[in-house]
Amino acid sequence: MARRAEPVRTCVGCRSRASSSDLLRIVVEGGELLPDARRRMRGRGAHVHPDLACLDLAERRKAFSRALRVSGPLGSKQVRLYLERFRPR
Structure with missing residues (x-):
């Protein structure tokens, strides 16, 4: 059975490419960066x-x-x- 291809994103910190599930999506709201772990928040996102x-x-x-x-x-x-708090160990 074929697997569905997963999106690849670039980390804005180290500039390496990784699957989007390995990166944390960050959005901005009111001048504050917010983590979007569920990838549901509105707006443009950056990945790290x-x-x-x-x-x-x-x-x-x-x-x-x-x-x-x-x-x-x-x-x-x-x-x-x-x-x-939540970083993988």
Whole structure:
């Protein structure tokens, strides 16, 4: 039986490609980055590995602003809390 092809996305932090199920979708709402683990929130999304190193790299490169097409500073507190609580070990 053939498997259905899974979408491939690029991590905005490390720029490596991975299946979308291996990445965490991030959306912006009111200037704050929010984790969208269920992939149901509205709007443009950016993907990042569920790893604090990739999140730090994406912030340093200002990749979220470009990927989400927003200007100004973005807060990442909610994403950081999510990764600290639920990251795979």
